[in-house]
Amino acid sequence: MSSENGKRLLETDAGGLNFEATELTLGLPGEPRVTSDGGAKLGSKRGFSETVDLKLGDNNREVKLGHSLQEAAKSPVSKTQVVGWPPVRGFAKRGKKSCKYVKVAVDGAPYLRKVDLEIYNSYQQLLTSLEDMFSCFTIRNYLNEKKIEQVNGIEYMPTYEDKDGDWMLVGDVPWQMFVESCKRLRLMKSSEAVGLGLTTGPKYSSTN
Amino acid sequence: MQKEMAYSFPDEVLKHVFSFIQSDKDRNAVSLVCKSWYEIERWCRRKVFIGNCYAVSPRMVIRRFPEVRSIELKGKPHFADFNLVPDGWGGYVLQWIAEMAGAYPWLGEIRLKRMVVTDESLELIAKSFKNFKVLVLFSCEGFSTDGLAAIAASCKNLRELDLRESEVDDLSGHWLAQFPETCTSLVSLNISCLGSDEVSFSALERLVDRCPNLRSLQLNRAVTLDKIANILRRAPQLVDFGTGNYAAELQPDVFSNLAGAFSSCKELKSLSGFWDVVPAYLPALYSICPRLTSLNLSYATIQSPDLIKLVSHCPRLQRLLVLDYVEDSGLEELASSCKDLQELRVFPSDPFGVEPNVSLTEQGLVAVSLGCPKLQSVLYFCRRMSNAALVTIAQNCPNLTRFRLCIIEPKTPDYLTLEPLDAGFGAIVEHCKDLRRLSLSGLLTDHVFEYIGTYGKKLEMLSVAFAGDSDLGLHHVLSGCESLRKLEIRDCPFGDKALLANAAKLETMRSLWMSSCAVSFGACKLLGQKMPKLNVEVIDETEPPDSRPESYPVDKLYIYRSVAGPRFDMPPFVWSMDEAVKILH
Numbered sequence: 001m002s003s004e005n006g007k008r009l010l011e012t013d014a015g016g017l018n019f020e021a022t023e024l025t026l027g028l029p030g031e032p033r034v035t036s037d038g039g040a041k042l043g044s045k046r047g048f049s050e051t052v053d054l055k056l057g058d059n060n061r062e063v064k065l066g067h068s069l070q071e072a073a074k075s076p077v078s079k080t081q082v083v084g085w086p087p088v089r090g091f092a093k094r095g096k097k098s099c100k101y102v103k104v105a106v107d108g109a110p111y112l113r114k115v116d117l118e119i120y121n122s123y124q125q126l127l128t129s130l131e132d133m134f135s136c137f138t139i140r141n142y143l144n145e146k147k148i149e150q151v152n153g154i155e156y157m158p159t160y161e162d163k164d165g166d167w168m169l170v171g172d173v174p175w176q177m178f179v180e181s182c183k184r185l186r187l188m189k190s191s192e193a194v195g196l197g198l199t200t201g202p203k204y205s206s207t208n
Numbered sequence: 209m210q211k212e213m214a215y216s217f218p219d220e221v222l223k224h225v226f227s228f229i230q231s232d233k234d235r236n237a238v239s240l241v242c243k244s245w246y247e248i249e250r251w252c253r254r255k256v257f258i259g260n261c262y263a264v265s266p267r268m269v270i271r272r273f274p275e276v277r278s279i280e281l282k283g284k285p286h287f288a289d290f291n292l293v294p295d296g297w298g299g300y301v302l303q304w305i306a307e308m309a310g311a312y313p314w315l316g317e318i319r320l321k322r323m324v325v326t327d328e329s330l331e332l333i334a335k336s337f338k339n340f341k342v343l344v345l346f347s348c349e350g351f352s353t354d355g356l357a358a359i360a361a362s363c364k365n366l367r368e369l370d371l372r373e374s375e376v377d378d379l380s381g382h383w384l385a386q387f388p389e390t391c392t393s394l395v396s397l398n399i400s401c402l403g404s405d406e407v408s409f410s411a412l413e414r415l416v417d418r419c420p421n422l423r424s425l426q427l428n429r430a431v432t433l434d435k436i437a438n439i440l441r442r443a444p445q446l447v448d449f450g451t452g453n454y455a456a457e458l459q460p461d462v463f464s465n466l467a468g469a470f471s472s473c474k475e476l477k478s479l480s481g482f483w484d485v486v487p488a489y490l491p492a493l494y495s496i497c498p499r500l501t502s503l504n505l506s507y508a509t510i511q512s513p514d515l516i517k518l519v520s521h522c523p524r525l526q527r528l529l530v531l532d533y534v535e536d537s538g539l540e541e542l543a544s545s546c547k548d549l550q551e552l553r554v555f556p557s558d559p560f561g562v563e564p565n566v567s568l569t570e571q572g573l574v575a576v577s578l579g580c581p582k583l584q585s586v587l588y589f590c591r592r593m594s595n596a597a598l599v600t601i602a603q604n605c606p607n608l609t610r611f612r613l614c615i616i617e618p619k620t621p622d623y624l625t626l627e628p629l630d631a632g633f634g635a636i637v638e639h640c641k642d643l644r645r646l647s648l649s650g651l652l653t654d655h656v657f658e659y660i661g662t663y664g665k666k667l668e669m670l671s672v673a674f675a676g677d678s679d680l681g682l683h684h685v686l687s688g689c690e691s692l693r694k695l696e697i698r699d700c701p702f703g704d705k706a707l708l709a710n711a712a713k714l715e716t717m718r719s720l721w722m723s724s725c726a727v728s729f730g731a732c733k734l735l736g737q738k739m740p741k742l743n744v745e746v747i748d749e750t751e752p753p754d755s756r757p758e759s760y761p762v763d764k765l766y767i768y769r770s771v772a773g774p775r776f777d778m779p780p781f782v783w784s785m786d787e788a789v790k791i792l793h
Contacts, residue, residue: 084290084698085673086559086589086616089373109749112295119560 283323309336330355334362357383426450437469451481480504497521539572543579598632612647634659661688686710704731730758736785744785
C-alpha cells in the first residue's frame with residue numbers, strides 16, 4: 001500500500017466511522033493543561049513530548065524535580081529510569097546477589113507498586129524513581145531540608161517500616177542500612193505525618 | 209436412498225475422526241461445517257485455549273464445551289512484565305475455577321499465564337478436581353506456599369507442577385512435605401521462582417526418590433551446589449534440569465562427585481538455573497555438553513572466556529539464553545560451534561547503566577546470523593545497531609519467525625550513518641517472510657511502519673516503543689498487517705485518526721495496548737460507543753479521565769475484543785468506555 005493510498009484512507013469514512021463529524025480535535029500532549037479551576041497544573045502526568053525529549057540524567061527535567069533533587073541528579077551513577085524501559089523482566093534477579101522488593105503505598109492512591117531497593121545507590125535515586133512512578137506530586141526531601149515546589153497543594157513524606165515494625169522517616173540512616181531494614185514504604189501526606197512524632201535522627205548527606 | 213446413506217456417518221464415527229484433530233484452528237473449522245458437526249465437535253472438545261481471560265466468560269465456555277479436560281488462560285497484557293500495568297488491574301482466576309469446579313469435575317489440566325491466583329483458588333482446585341494432573345502457573349502472582357501445600361496434599365496423581373517466573377509469598381518451606389508418600393506420579397516440577405526459605409530439601413529429595421518418571425526438575429536458588437549430586441543420583445533419567453546456586457569453594461571431591469553425577473544422566477538435554485556461578489565448576493558439565501540442546505545461562509554472571517569454553521563443548525545446542533557477558537567474541541564462537549542453533553536470547557547485565565559495560569555490539573548478532581543457518585528466534589539487547597547489520601542479518605536468516613531487538617537507549621540512530629533504522633527493520637520484514645513476532649527499537653520514522661504494513665503479512669505480534677512520527681505509522685500497521693493479533697505500543701505519537709479509521713480491524717485482533725501515546729479520551733469514548741464487541745479500557749492512576757477536556761490524551765489504553773461485554777472486576781483506576789457501564793459508573 002503506498003503512502004498516498006494510506007493518506008486517502010484516513011480521510012474517508014472508513015469502517016463506518018466518520019471521525020471528522022465527531023469534531024474531535026487531536027489534543028497533543030505538551031499543550032498547557034488547564035484544570036477546572038483554571039489554574040495550570042504542573043507536574044501532572046507526563047505528556048508524550050516530555051517523555052521523548054527526556055534526556056535522562058539531565059538538568060532539563062524542571063517540571064517535576066524540585067531544585068534539590070535536580071542538583072543531586074546531575075551526576076548519577078546509573079540513569080534515572082523511564083518506567084518499564086529497557087523491557088527487562090525481573091532484572092534485579094539476573095546477575096545480582098539478591099533483590100529486595102518492597103511494596104510502596106501512597107496515601108490516597110488505590111494501588112501499590114513494588115520497587116527493588118537493590119537497583120538504587122542512594123536516597124536521591126530512590127526518591128526520583130518514586131516521583132516518576134507516582135507522577136502527580138513531589139516528595140518532600142528531608143535530606144536537604146529544602147521545601148520542594150508543591151503540586152496540588154499536597155506534600156508527601158516518604159516513610160518506611162523497618163524490621164522491628166517501626167515507622168521511620170526515609171533518610172535517617174545510612175543508605176545500606178536502610179536497604180537492609182526496610183520492609184515497605186509509605187508515602188504519607190505531610191499533614192497526617194505531623195502528629196505522628198516520627199523521629200529524625202542525624203542527617204546524612206546525599207552522597208550516601 | 210443408497211446415496212443418502214453413504215453421506216451420513218453415525219455420530220460415533222465422526223466423534224472418533226474428530227478425536228484425531230487436536231489443533232484449535234482445525235477444531236474451529238470443523239465446527240463451522242454444519243450444525244450437526246458443530247454439535248458433535250463441541251461435545252468432544254477436551255482442550256480449550258483462551259488467550260484473553262476477559263474475551264469470554266466462564267459460563268459461555270462451559271455452555272459450549274461441556275466436557276473439557278484441559279484449559280489454558282492468559283490474563284494481563286504483556287507489558288505487565290515491565291511494570292506498566294498497575295497492581296490490582298485484574299486477571300483473577302478465582303471465578304473461572306469456581307465455575308469449572310461445578311461444571312468440569314474431570315478437569316485435569318490448568319495452565320495460566322499472567323494471572324492473579326490466590327490461595328483460595330489453589331485450595332478450590334485441590335478439592336474440586338479428583339483427576340487433577342497438570343498445574344502450570346507462568347508469571348502468576350497472588351498465592352503463597354499455603355496454596356501450594358493444598359495442591360501437594362490433595363492431588364494424588366499430580367504429574368506437573370510448574371511455577372516458572374511466578375511470585376510466591378513464602379510462609380513456610382514445608383509445603384513440599386505435603387506430597388503424600390503415595391504420590392509417585394510427578395513428571396515435571398519447576399520451583400525455580402521460590403525464595404530462600406521456601407523449600408525443605410529433605411522433602412524434595414524423598415519426593416524425587418519416589419518419582420521414577422520425573423523428567424524435568426528446576427530447583428530454586430537456595431539449593432546449593434553440593435546438593436546437586438544428591439538429586440541427580442536419585443534422578444538419572446532427567447531430561448531437563450535447573451540447578452540452584454552454582455557456587456562453592458573449589459574442592460576436588462565435590463567437583464568429582466558433581467561431574468560423576470552429571471555424567472550418569474544419559475538423557476539430560478536441557479540445563480538452566482546457574483545463579484552465582486563459580487567458573488571452576490563449569491567443567492563438571494563437560495560430559496553432558498555434547499548432548500545439550502538447550503542452555504539457559506540468563507542468570508549466570510560468567511565472563512566471556514568461560515562462556516566460550518562452555519559453548520565450544522556443545523555442538524548440538526539449539527537454544528541459548530545468556531547475559532551480554534558473552535560479548536561479540538563469545539557469539540563468534542557460538543556461530544562456529546553450534547550449527548544447529550535455532551534460538552538465541554542475549555540479556556543485558558547492566559540495563560540501566562549509562563556506559564556499556566561489556567563489548568557486545570551488533571557484530572555478535574551478525575556473526576551468529578552468518579554461522580547459524582537454522583536461526584529462527586532472536587531476542588537481543590545491545591547498545592548500538594546499524595542498517596547494514598540488520599540487512600545482513602535479514603539476508604542471512606530468511607527463516608526468522610521471531611525477531612526482537614532492544615537497543616537500550618530509546619531513539620538511537622544507525623551508529624554509522626546517524627540515520628533512522630527504518631531500512632534495516634524493513635529488510636527484516638521483507639526477507640523474513642514467515643516472521644510472526646517483531647519488536648522494534650532505535651530511531652524509527654513512519655517509514656518503518658510502511659515496510660511492516662507492506663511486508664509483514666504473517667506478523668502476529670508487534671511491539672513498538674519511542675518510534676514513528678504520526679498517525680500514518682499506526683495506520684500502515686493496522687491496515688497492512690493481515691495476521692496481526694497483538695499490538696503493543698508505548699511512547700509513540702499515534703493518536704485518534706489511525707485508530708478510528710481502523711476501528712474494524714481491532715475486532716480481528718486479540719488486543720491493542722497503547723500507553724503514553726496521543727489518543728484522546730474523546731476518541732476512546734467514541735470507540736467504546738461504536739464498537740460494542742470491543743472492550744475499551746482507559747487506565748489512569750491519577751484522576752478520572754472525564755475530569756479533563758475530551759481532547760486530552762489518555763495515559764494508558766487497552767482495547768480487546770470480547771463476547772462477554774465489559775468486565776465487572778475493574779479497579780478504580782480502570783475506566784470502561786462501554787456505554788452501559790458509563791451510566792452506572
